[in-house]
Amino acid sequence: MKLFVRLHINGQGWGLLEQDTPSTPNQLSDFICVSYSWGLGRSLNPFHPPYPVSDRTLPVLATTITQRPTARKIWIDAFCVPPPSQPSLRTSTLQSMGFIYSRAAEVIVVLTSAALPVLRQALLSSALSQSHLDILEAEDWVTRAWTYQEAVNAHRLRITCDGSPPDTAVDSMPFFNALGRALVSLAPTERARYPRLNAFEELMADCAVAGYLERSALQVMAMMDERTQTVPEDHFYAMMGAISTEPARAVEGVSPCEAFMRLCERKGDYSFLFSSEGREEREEMRWRPREGGLKPGGEVKRGCLVLENVVMLQLASPGEDVMAFIERWLAGFKPYGSWPHLEPEQAAFEALRALGFSGSSEYLGAECGLVFPHDPVPRSAKNVEILVAVEIMWTLGAPALVRYRDNAGSGVLSYVPGVFFGKIQNGIRVPAAVNLF
Template identity: 30%
Template sequence: MSAPSKITGGCLCGAVRYEVNFKPDHDFKNNAFVCLCTQCRKQSGALAMHFFNVTLPSFTWTSPKPSARSDYEIIPGNHRHFCSTCGSFVAWQGDNNPTPEGEGQLEICAGTIDEEFLIGKKDADGEVVPGTGWGEVLCHPEGKVTWAQNDIGKVTAGICGTSDYYPNFVESVATSAVILEVYSIYREMRLQLVVPVKPGDGKNKGDRGVEELNGQLWHVTAPLDIDDARDVKFHCISYVWGQGREKPGSFFDNEISISDKTRPALIAAIRAIKASGFEADGPVEEAFWIDALCVPYADGPDRYGTLESMGHIYSAAESVIIIIQDPAWKIILEASSGPTPDALSYDDMQALEGDKWITSVWTYQELVNARKIHFAPIHPEGYDSIVKGERFFNCTGYSLDQWKKRNDKTTSESLIEFPTLNTFEDTLADLATSGYLGRSVFQVLANMACRTYDPLFPANRLLASLGALTQKVSWGPPSMTISDLSEKVMGTCEADNDYSFIYTTDERDETPGLQWRPDPKQIQTDLSKPVHLIPVLSWSSWGEPFGATQTGYKDEAGFWLENMIRLQPSDATSEEVKRLLENWLYRPTDLSQPGAASKGFFKRTESNKLNFGDAMLKALKQMRFSGTQEPVICEDGLFFPLKPLGARQDVELFAASSIRWLFGSPGLARWKEGDKTKYSAGVFTGVVRRKEAKAVLIV
């Protein structure tokens, strides 16, 4: 089959043009592919996209001046080139996607090739001259069909090429554990470390990728040939990126822009492990993992697989070194200097309230996975000082408690004044039990909902949640979209028999048999308002028995949720329920009782203004409950639904018995709409009678 030596192409309106001059040895077969991935479908609108690879030296943009060519980067360093005038998607380019010979590459959308090259030249009558087109060569019939598992039956079954499968996500709770086992062979995680240059490495000062830090030469390793990060010794560095950036090539030959805090954070960590008081089980290892340098730059399985393996990486590290800026560092150092923790001042608590590290979604997974934790300052003046994590952690909860007592404040007032520190206190409670208890996904999501992330990178919330849920290497294909990532979180939990993600505000799946399950394909229209896996309540919970979660199973009858309590609507609640809610809602009358000043969500005076239902709803609102409905009165308590239930048919209410709060538990509402069964989460406040719990057939 003959091949072209040159082709041209461009966008629909002609404002973006290009020319390709192929090398004589260009491999047309192995550089042609069809992509069925969701990302290509979303950005093109086509069910299948034909591409062909060319090297950058053989490619030239020939657009008129000024050029209308623009590019979009969902991940830095990965460009989708398009025409800003007509919108045509022309090519995709990864900055770190070279050929084996080291040449950059570009993936050209085959549909943008000019007709005379794609179809063939036309004669005077407008008919194509046979043998003058190169479409069959450029879109080679023996090329690959990538993401072939995304085929759409007979619609895409006829596409020519060799199918290249990535394993698909869990679609059935009955097979999730089996699929997870199969996916394990597709794990993608690359561990690279910053290490000192050793004699014989052949690396010298001034070489590309070599940096002198703290009087020593360092470099970033190639990906280590290991399956488990626990096979090597290293330290993880935790820090906040901030807004400043270093240009590509400015630090360890970084291929994309990175935080300007990466350099000082790494230097601070190098100094920290040599400071007196640094805790280690043996000789201190000089090897570091830091995200900006150790997460693969190129968009693809290696990068996404590494981001999805953060729990594995942080749990494998010898320690996590947290690099803190002022004023937080001075506060931590002073609070940890005495033999016992001192209560922080109001001003210090307010300063910590706004600290970016404490508020970040990544902080939770970094803490609960860490074996040892040290704080160190980012500025040079404090390099010789470190603080062990527990020294600072012990004073946080103590400070909140002392502030409430000294100022006659309630839990409600504390949440208003210090929402971040209250969330941090819950994190520390999870940290205290992380060595011997697992965490339910509901527990993780409740904490994450109170944390901050860059709205331009909404995947970070779910990536951090995944890191807090599992210490295993990422399995399955990389999560290219929020929907994919939501599915991966649920699939991971299902494989561990944790179905507590049902207690979220998500719209439910319309797929038959999965109507109870959050819909991963929900559309997030506002980057600042996530919709995937948002807990019905952001409040610290526990499992009953300790460490338990919401479990389920599938048999011939269908899918069952275990340990569920069927709630019975009533005209009024019992006296037992009223006592329980009153004791939780309001501070005791007799403040001379031990611990009385710390009890009660509201002051006793609130009881004169609100009935139980209104008071409970007011409290739930402070815990990020988004329902606004009147509660359904039940024999054992009040059920607060997310959606109105008054006009629904055949409404059934259930409360979980294995996930608990002091005032109740998460719940589920079920009703009929015609021949369809619908589900929505809710909050049950009242007496949780665990002995009455049974398995409930869901579908």
């Protein structure tokens, strides 16, 4: 295809070129992907006028060329994602970001010029100071929705900044290690100054194991919960890129949220049903989160969802050994303090709330522990059952789903997500599958 030169950067002519991308997993192409935050400033797009792009795009591209002077193919979103005038192609591309970034030979993160002192320190393999942490805390890149999937899909990730001189790109792992050592050395009260970087630690861990573990929908949803985006649909497109590195199978007329859930269902990953979103109205689909809003697998058979790798618990009073487990866990919850004046059930809720839980304090007792639903279960509820995902065990428990029928109303089957706080005992039978109607 003929290349139309539109830009001259660092003495080189650059234009758009169509290229086939390898569809075989782990088969890399010969292009570099760029990861950066757009910021607030805008300028006209030289390739797709009159649509705006970030005023950082051209400086970021120049920085990438400086760091990789031999590069001949660079993928950058502002120019390579089709414009809104091509909606089908644009949607397909946005849903295939995981595929694109996973096939790149390298992904280069470009922070703002303020981060140059941090990069120089990381290149020396020296410990970062609090002044360096203050700089990184102000970087939008660490909390943007798109940058999460761009980083975790990279086969090789390097970090640089705007206007940096040649050879000032640092491999991600030495950078992450330097940041991690600095965060670990802080007292809990000091760490509270860095909410963005505390969340960034999870991205660092995800990058470290990305080549070994397949992340679930629930894991990605949790990682994306506090991240920001310019438009709401980007949140779902970024999550799709984080759970799939295959080309998108776009469906016309489907919202990004629905496309994300359909992608999960095709993979047999139904962990998204633990979302705190409300449920659908149709009785046979009330297990499914309403549109808009660690890994149990499942498949749909004869109109029913068959959920695997869960245990079904009945309402009961927790045993003494279970309450002892809860009290031991609370006793070790030092960063946020403990609540010795509260009953264990109340202290467990306070601990969950300190961890970001926004659900109800009206817990349900089970043989193995306590369940805190996102919304209170009506006192008139009948046939209450608790489903716990046994392959997503946290240190304090696991995700849970409460199923019941409302005896006061129409008797419809309802589902409420929640948190199981306790310990699955060895004697608890794990069913092969549980049908959700």
